[in-house]
Amino acid sequence: MATEFVQSLLLPASSHPVWVAVVTVLSLFILRSLLKKLLKQKITNFPRKFPEDREKKTKAFYDVAVVGAGPAGSTLGYYLAKAGRNCLLLEKKKFPRDKYCGDAVCKTAIEILMDMGIYEKLIKENKARVADAGGLCSPGGLSYIGRSKEILGEIPAALACKRWWLDEAIAMAAKRAGANLQENSGVKDAVFDAKSGLWTVYLEDSDKTYKARILVCADGAPSKLATKLGIVKRPPDGSCSRAYVESGTHKFKADGCIFYHKDMLPGYSALFRHPNNELNYCVYLIPGNPKVTNDDLPYWHDFLMKQDPNISKSLGPGAKLERMKAASLRLGGEPVSHRDHVLVVGDAAGMIDPMTGEGIHHAMEAGKMAAKFIDEAMYHGNYDKDVMRLYHDAWMDKFGSDFKWSFAICQLLYRFPILLDAATAAIARKGDKFLAAWADIMTGRVPKIHLLRPEFVIVITFELVSLIVRRALGIEKKREKKLE
Numbered sequence: 128m129a130t131e132f133v134q135s136l137l138l139p140a141s142s143h144p145v146w147v148a149v150v151t152v153l154s155l156f157i158l159r160s161l162l163k164k165l166l167k168q169k170i171t172n173f174p175r176k177f178p179e180d181r182e183k184k185t186k187a188f189y190d191v192a193v194v195g196a197g198p199a200g201s202t203l204g205y206y207l208a209k210a211g212r213n214c215l216l217l218e219k220k221k222f223p224r225d226k227y228c229g230d231a232v233c234k235t236a237i238e239i240l241m242d243m244g245i246y247e248k249l250i251k252e253n254k255a256r257v258a259d260a261g262g263l264c265s266p267g268g269l270s271y272i273g274r275s276k277e278i279l280g281e282i283p284a285a286l287a288c289k290r291w292w293l294d295e296a297i298a299m300a301a302k303r304a305g306a307n308l309q310e311n312s313g314v315k316d317a318v319f320d321a322k323s324g325l326w327t328v329y330l331e332d333s334d335k336t337y338k339a340r341i342l343v344c345a346d347g348a349p350s351k352l353a354t355k356l357g358i359v360k361r362p363p364d365g366s367c368s369r370a371y372v373e374s375g376t377h378k379f380k381a382d383g384c385i386f387y388h389k390d391m392l393p394g395y396s397a398l399f400r401h402p403n404n405e406l407n408y409c410v411y412l413i414p415g416n417p418k419v420t421n422d423d424l425p426y427w428h429d430f431l432m433k434q435d436p437n438i439s440k441s442l443g444p445g446a447k448l449e450r451m452k453a454a455s456l457r458l459g460g461e462p463v464s465h466r467d468h469v470l471v472v473g474d475a476a477g478m479i480d481p482m483t484g485e486g487i488h489h490a491m492e493a494g495k496m497a498a499k500f501i502d503e504a505m506y507h508g509n510y511d512k513d514v515m516r517l518y519h520d521a522w523m524d525k526f527g528s529d530f531k532w533s534f535a536i537c538q539l540l541y542r543f544p545i546l547l548d549a550a551t552a553a554i555a556r557k558g559d560k561f562l563a564a565w566a567d568i569m570t571g572r573v574p575k576i577h578l579l580r581p582e583f584v585i586v587i588t589f590e591l592v593s594l595i596v597r598r599a600l601g602i603e604k605k606r607e608k609k610l611e
């Protein structure tokens with residue numbers, strides 16, 4: 128039967144339905160990409176409506192009012208101010224302030240921190256630690272901890288930095304660059320006047336108002352302002368816990384590790400080490416598993432640290448953890464992140480990868496992209512919805528459209544946890560370079576479609592078949608490399 132199928136595949140391409148289907152799908156895909164490129168609008172296609180905005184001089188209003196000075200808003204503020212634009216950055220809290228997070232800062236964000244001149248300072252002041260020894264533990268108990276420093280060189284794979292320090296550093300960099308950072312300034316509302324083309328921004332605890340040409344909602348996962356304005360239309364979908372583990376009370380020796388539990392997939396938990404040897408223990412609940420809801424977060428947080436053999440061993444019997452803190456995750460990208468004179472950036476626009484629950488790097492990347500886009504839009508003096516859409520399309524092209532693959536892979540992992548075992552076995556076989564390439568895909572630096580490249584497909588398929596055979600024969604020997 129199988130031989131007949133293989134023989135039939137070897138028939139001339141034109142006459143076999145499988146080849147015809149593959150060629151048709153590929154042609155349609157290429158045609159769609161070509162059409163998209165050909166029909167792509169440019170900012171210069173739109174009429175100039177506010178010619179005076181080209182001038183980078185002080186006006187009676189702000190060029191841009193950014194609501195929220197997290198990584199998205201502050202990065203945007205930094206690059207806008209650098210471009211000479213008059214930017215108001217409104218933040219409801221006072222820095223430094225806590226933000227519940229795993230504190231894992233990926234390569235893309237590190238590059239931007241380097242560009243802003245913040246990275247070296249954070250390391251020097253012992254506020255951030257480069258993660259060198261890191262890896263993963265699969266649902267079937269296979270694990271690998273590799274080293275990344277020698278492989279990656281100048282730009283590390285990840286950094287552990289408390290948001291207390293990270294967010295303050297980015298916000299202060301924006302301020303130094305010239306953005307008008309106003310702390311303790313929670314925004315209550317914003318109203319647009321079409322005649323003047325200006326927003327009036329209202330604060331929560333003050334009668335003070337501000338006028339701006341463009342409004343940016345960068346107020347995090349709840350996305351209250353963009354929801355109020357009717358741009359974002361759904362609540363956040365995932366959730367994540369955090370608990371710091373006191374230095375000297377745990378047994379974890381690596382810098383970071385991701386732990387998958389088969390009953391909680393596609394979610395996972397993680398341990399990450401800070402410069403002072405404190406740990407960050409996090410549990411990410413990612414949608415896609417009908418048996419796990421966001422209400423189960425306290426259960427999983429407690430269960431994994433006590434019952435998961437790898438996590439409980441890493442923590443040790445004397446580990447002192449702070450009380451669980453939790454916050455929501457808005458995953459997978461919002462379908463719309465723009466409107467006349469408005470952009471939505473970072474978590475507020477759902478820029479968290481469903482495979483990892485991480486979004487600092489996308490928030491910063493989008494903040495930088497939005498700044499460049501706004502500077503260009505101001506040069507052309509048009510902020511109509513169709514112009515602002517070019518920003519939405521740009522971040523979708525860069526990383527957002529990849530989120531749909533992440534959702535699909537999450538479903539695969541939930542249904543077939545053995546795939547994660549096979550991937551972990553492949554990483555263990557191929558070593559640190561393979562782990563670094565895997566991390567680049569997981570963190571969205573490289574599109575998820577790269578998982579279909581032969582260097583991944585061949586080795587993971589080999590490990591998959593070998594695991595299936597060993598499990599079928601009952602001779603599977605766990606190649607677990609103990610966490611050192």
Ligand SMILES: Cc1cc2nc3c(=O)[nH]c(=O)nc-3n(C[C@H](O)[C@H](O)[C@H](O)COP(=O)(O)OP(=O)(O)OC[C@H]3O[C@@H](n4cnc5c(N)ncnc54)[C@H](O)[C@@H]3O)c2cc1C
Nearest residue numbers: 195197198199219228229230231314347473474485486487
């Ligand atoms: C528990 C947990 C763990 C996570 N772990 C990681 C991780 O390890 N790595 C990673 O990359 N990502 C992680 N994430 C995701 C990451 O936290 C977000 O992607 C990132 O914070 C997005 O930045 P942002 O600037 O868009 O939003 P935020 O960081 O949420 O910043 C929004 C800012 O807006 C302010 N604000 C809100 N409302 C108003 C208002 N009305 N007026 C004025 N200001 C306002 C807030 O005070 C805040 O400062 C985690 C998330 C959670 C919940």
